[in-house]
Amino acid sequence: MTDATAAIEARGLGKRYGHRWALTDCTLTVPAGHVVGLVGPNGAGKTTLISLATGMLAPTTGTVEVLGARPTSGPRQLARVGYVAQETPTYAGLSVADHLRLGAHLNPRWDAGLARRRIEQLGMDLKQKAGNLSGGQRAQLALTLALAKRPELLILDEPIASLDPLARREFLQVLMDATAEQEFSVVMSSHQVADLERVGDYLIVLIDSRVQVAGEVDHLVATHHLLTGPRRDRAGLPANQQVITDSHTGRQSTFLVRSDEPIIDPAWTVSPVSLEDIVLGYMGHSSARSADIKMLGARR
Amino acid sequence: MIEFHLDSRSGVAPYQQLIRQVRHALRLGLLRAGDQLPTVKDVAGSLAVNPNTVLKAYRELEYEGLVAAKPGVGTFVTKTVSEASVAAHQRLSLELSAWIGRAQQAGLDLESIEALFQRAVRSAAREEAV
Known part of the structure; x- marks a missing residue:
């Protein structure tokens, strides 16, 4: 894994629209061979990062490489990357069959058999216009097109955000089935952290263009702990326990800490944390810090 | 399956x-x-x-x-769990039921019993890890 080419490698990547920076100085490595969840609050730069990685946008500063090449280096590169944009867009006036024909014409590695088989499994009518499909079916059609492209990397921008729970589950079932069969890398931005905990095996938390934490899901869950016990100051914790969040009442303290070593202090009740707790912890951590900065500014 | x-x-x-x-x-x-x-x-x-x-x-x-x-x-x-351990299972399960009955008689509610049980399991797991 050490010398494997990264799925996405960004260095000092930035994008400015007029006076507003949508992404600033973003440096991150998305490893290949994983299903990577990209999470962060709205405006963190996730969609901008994805648009830069797919070559839909050109960077203002820095560089981005996808599977070891520039996103805009040519048709060969475009064929290697599947992309499902936000809201899983399809052409409302075209039928399902038209979409498959379009896919066959536009993609050199198109797998017509795979596309037909997936559409059959989904029970979709080839003659139906995409505009008349349900939200879940439309998302499935967009996913089928991306899968039939036979990509080495599949990038999905909030694919399940607008779907009901059943359609969401069905979408992820197809995605996982295809991942097991085709062995490509997946990068998926989402707010549904509970879903990412099942389908993802690697997580990146992006806040204000910065990577707050990145790592394999099992490792993140195993190294974050919730400590509750008698009131204690942040400074009273050992150096190998990085405090993500803390809250205190008159008698009790609660800490979310990251530590590679087991917590042995008997004063603490140690509870395991879910991936969602971890993500929310980092988001809270960063908003508390920016609030501190604002308060300092106000005092001056 | x-x-x-x-x-x-x-x-x-x-x-x-x-x-x-x-x-x-x-x-x-x-x-x-x-x-x-x-x-x-x-x-x-x-x-x-x-x-x-x-x-x-x-x-x-x-x-x-x-x-x-x-x-x-x-x-x-590859391995079928032996009949003997299945039998041990039944015996232990009966003993546990009896223990729960005693705990209830002592005035503990089910939540307290669960907390006691979980604490004992956790401390056993910790000893095993050491």
Whole structure:
């Protein structure tokens, strides 16, 4: 894994629209061979990062490489990357069959058999216009097109955000089935952290263009702990326990800490944390810090 | 063939849940030597779970000597939990029921009993880890 080419490698990547920076100085490595969840609050730069990685946008500063090449280096590169944009867009006036024909014409590695088989499994009518499909079916059609492209990397921008729970589950079932069969890398931005905990095996938390934490899901869950016990100051914790969040009442303290070593202090009740707790912890951590900065500014 | 399920609110990692379900089925005699486990692709597709998670669970079970992978065919149970341990299971289960009855007579509610039990299990797990 050490010398494997990264799925996405960004260095000092930035994008400015007029006076507003949508992404600033973003440096991150998305490893290949994983299903990577990209999470962060709205405006963190996730969609901008994805648009830069797919070559839909050109960077203002820095560089981005996808599977070891520039996103805009040519048709060969475009064929290697599947992309499902936000809201899983399809052409409302075209039928399902038209979409498959379009896919066959536009993609050199198109797998017509795979596309037909997936559409059959989904029970979709080839003659139906995409505009008349349900939200879940439309998302499935967009996913089928991306899968039939036979990509080495599949990038999905909030694919399940607008779907009901059943359609969401069905979408992820197809995605996982295809991942097991085709062995490509997946990068998926989402707010549904509970879903990412099942389908993802690697997580990146992006806040204000910065990577707050990145790592394999099992490792993140195993190294974050919730400590509750008698009131204690942040400074009273050992150096190998990085405090993500803390809250205190008159008698009790609660800490979310990251530590590679087991917590042995008997004063603490140690509870395991879910991936969602971890993500929310980092988001809270960063908003508390920016609030501190604002308060300092106000005092001056 | 067994069917897996995942509880997303249990706080137990998905691969651990799969391992536990296989062990559980073995103990209850639902799985016996020679039985095939569902393929990685089937589990991934039906549970909407990462295929690496399933692989990790199967590898762990293989390491424990409970199952063996036949390349290109599937993963098969290699060990049937012995009748003796199934019998021990029944006896212990009866003793535990009796203990719960005593705890209730002593005035504990079910939540307190569960807390006591969990604490004892955790401290045993900690000793095992040391």
